[in-house]
Amino acid sequence: MSDVSDVNGVGGTGGDxxxxxxxxxxxxxxATALGSGMALLDGTVVNVALPRIGADLGAGLAALQWTVNAYMLTLAALILLGGSLGDxxxxxxxxxxxxxWFALASAGCAAAPNVELLVLARALQGVGGALLTPGSLAMLQAVFAAEDRAGAVGAWSGLGGVAAAVGPFLGGWLVDGPGWRWIFLLNLPLAAVVVAVTARHVPESRDPDATGHFDVPGAVLAALALAGLTYALTEAGSGLSAGGVAAGLSGLALTAVFVAVEHRSAHPMLPLSLFRSRLFSSVNLVTLCVYGAFSGVFLLLTVQLQIVSGFTPLVSGLALVPITVLMLLFSGRAGRLGRALGPRVPLTVGPLVVAAGVLLMLRIGPDANYWTDVLPAVTVQGAGMTLLVAPLTATVLAAVDVRRAGIASGVNNAAARAAGLFAVAAIPPLSGLSGDAYRVPAEVDAAFRTAMPICAGLLAAGALIALLTIRSDALAPPHPVAEPDCGWHCDPTSPQIHPENRPNEGH
Known part of the structure; x- marks a missing residue:
C-alpha cells in the first residue's frame, strides 16, 4: 500500500x-509517466508491425484495420467514463x-493464435487505456503542491515525449528481431514496475463532490454507434453488402439515440451544452479533419515504406521519429506564438504546412531514398503539426469556462480518436486498397498515391474551417486558459487530456 495518506479534492493538497x-x-x-507511456508506446508501434502481423496470421486488410481500430474504438468510447470512475x-x-487490465490484454495480444482473437484483445487493451490514461495526469494535479504542479506536468510530458520518440524505433527493432508479439510482451514488465511504484509511492485522491452517477448507457451507445459506423466503412472496401449497409444504418440510428440520451441525462458523459459555444464546435471540427488525416497518413506511410520501398520495420519506424522530436522541442514555442498571434493563424497555416508535407510523400516510391524522399516530407509534416497542435489544445480550453476545461479537453481527445477510427476504416477503401492487396507493391503504391491527396484535402478542409470560424482573439480574456505545457502535445496521435479532467458534468 501507499506510504502516504488519502488525498481528497480536485485541486489536490495545495501547499501541503x-x-x-x-x-x-x-x-x-x-509512475504516471511509465503508465501513460505504456499506452503511448502501444499506439505508436502497432502500425509499424502491421505488415508482419498480416503475413504471420494470414490476415486481410480489413482485419489489420480492425487491429488498429478495435483499440481506438473502446478507448474513444470509454475514456470520459474512465475519468469519472477515477474521480x-x-x-x-x-x-x-x-x-x-492493459497488461493482461497485452498478454492476450501476444498469445493470439489468429487475427480474430488479436482484434478482441486489442479492444480489451482500449478498455485498459481508457481507465489509465485520464488518471495519469489527474493524479499529478491532485497530489502535488500547487506551486509544483506545472513542473510535475512538464517532467511527465518530457518523459512522455521520450516514449513517443522511442516507440517507432523500438517497435521496428522488435519486429525485425524477436518478432511482432514482443511489442505487446514489452508491456508486462513495464506494467509490473508501474504497479509496484504506484502502490508504494502514489497517494490516493478523489473528488469528494463526485456523485457516483455514471453515464453507462451513454458509453455503451457510443461504443455501439462507433462500432457500427466503423464496420460499415471498413466493409465498403469489398463493395456494398447487406451487412455493411445494416451496420451503417444501425450506427447512424444509435448515434441519434446517443444524442437523445445525453440531452436528457442528469450526468451526461458528453454534455451537449458545450457545443453552444461556436468556438468549441469549430475547433472540434478542425480536430476531426486534421486528426483523421494524421491517422490515415501514419497507417499507410508505414505500409508504403515496407511493402513498396523495401524498408525494414526498423527504418520505417525511424522515419516517424522526426515528427515527435520536432513536437517535443518546439510545441511550447508554438503555444506561445499562438497566444501572440491568436489561434486563427496557426490553426489555418499549420494544417496547410502538414498538407504540403503529405503531398511531398508522393515522392516515396519503389526506389525511395530515406534522406532525399522520406526525411524532407516527414520534417515538413512535423513542422506543421508542431505549429498546429499546441494552439488547438489551448483554443479548446479557451472555448469554455475554466471549471469545464477538463471535460472540454476530454471531449476533444475523444473527437481526435474517433476521427482516427473513421479514417483508418475509410481511407484504405476510398483509395482502392482492400483484401490482400496490401501485400502487392503495385497495389499499395497506387492506393498510397490516391490516399495522400485525400489526407491533404482533409487538412485543407480543417484550415478552411479555422479561417472562417475561429477568431484571432479567441485566446484573449474573457477566456482565461491554463498555460499549455509543451509536453501536452508530444503524442502525434491525439491531444492530451487536461490534468483537471472532470468528465461528468454533474460532478
Missing part, C-alpha cells in the same frame, strides 16, 4: 501536497486497475 524535488515526488512522476472511486485505484 507532495513536492517535486523530493524522492517521493520523483517516484510519482515516474469517484479513487484515481490511483482506477489507474492501477487500468494498468493491470
Amino acid at each position: 501536497g507532495i513536492r517535486l524535488g523530493t524522492a517521493r515526488g520523483r517516484w510519482v512522476v515516474a 469517484r472511486y479513487g484515481r490511483r485505484r482506477v489507474f492501477l486497475l487500468g494498468v493491470v
Whole structure:
C-alpha cells in the first residue's frame, strides 16, 4: 500500500501536497509517466508491425484495420467514463486497475493464435487505456503542491515525449528481431514496475463532490454507434453488402439515440451544452479533419515504406521519429506564438504546412531514398503539426469556462480518436486498397498515391474551417486558459487530456 495518506479534492493538497524535488515526488512522476507511456508506446508501434502481423496470421486488410481500430474504438468510447470512475472511486485505484487490465490484454495480444482473437484483445487493451490514461495526469494535479504542479506536468510530458520518440524505433527493432508479439510482451514488465511504484509511492485522491452517477448507457451507445459506423466503412472496401449497409444504418440510428440520451441525462458523459459555444464546435471540427488525416497518413506511410520501398520495420519506424522530436522541442514555442498571434493563424497555416508535407510523400516510391524522399516530407509534416497542435489544445480550453476545461479537453481527445477510427476504416477503401492487396507493391503504391491527396484535402478542409470560424482573439480574456505545457502535445496521435479532467458534468 501507499506510504502516504488519502488525498481528497480536485485541486489536490495545495501547499501541503507532495513536492517535486523530493524522492517521493520523483517516484510519482515516474509512475504516471511509465503508465501513460505504456499506452503511448502501444499506439505508436502497432502500425509499424502491421505488415508482419498480416503475413504471420494470414490476415486481410480489413482485419489489420480492425487491429488498429478495435483499440481506438473502446478507448474513444470509454475514456470520459474512465475519468469519472477515477474521480469517484479513487484515481490511483482506477489507474492501477487500468494498468493491470492493459497488461493482461497485452498478454492476450501476444498469445493470439489468429487475427480474430488479436482484434478482441486489442479492444480489451482500449478498455485498459481508457481507465489509465485520464488518471495519469489527474493524479499529478491532485497530489502535488500547487506551486509544483506545472513542473510535475512538464517532467511527465518530457518523459512522455521520450516514449513517443522511442516507440517507432523500438517497435521496428522488435519486429525485425524477436518478432511482432514482443511489442505487446514489452508491456508486462513495464506494467509490473508501474504497479509496484504506484502502490508504494502514489497517494490516493478523489473528488469528494463526485456523485457516483455514471453515464453507462451513454458509453455503451457510443461504443455501439462507433462500432457500427466503423464496420460499415471498413466493409465498403469489398463493395456494398447487406451487412455493411445494416451496420451503417444501425450506427447512424444509435448515434441519434446517443444524442437523445445525453440531452436528457442528469450526468451526461458528453454534455451537449458545450457545443453552444461556436468556438468549441469549430475547433472540434478542425480536430476531426486534421486528426483523421494524421491517422490515415501514419497507417499507410508505414505500409508504403515496407511493402513498396523495401524498408525494414526498423527504418520505417525511424522515419516517424522526426515528427515527435520536432513536437517535443518546439510545441511550447508554438503555444506561445499562438497566444501572440491568436489561434486563427496557426490553426489555418499549420494544417496547410502538414498538407504540403503529405503531398511531398508522393515522392516515396519503389526506389525511395530515406534522406532525399522520406526525411524532407516527414520534417515538413512535423513542422506543421508542431505549429498546429499546441494552439488547438489551448483554443479548446479557451472555448469554455475554466471549471469545464477538463471535460472540454476530454471531449476533444475523444473527437481526435474517433476521427482516427473513421479514417483508418475509410481511407484504405476510398483509395482502392482492400483484401490482400496490401501485400502487392503495385497495389499499395497506387492506393498510397490516391490516399495522400485525400489526407491533404482533409487538412485543407480543417484550415478552411479555422479561417472562417475561429477568431484571432479567441485566446484573449474573457477566456482565461491554463498555460499549455509543451509536453501536452508530444503524442502525434491525439491531444492530451487536461490534468483537471472532470468528465461528468454533474460532478
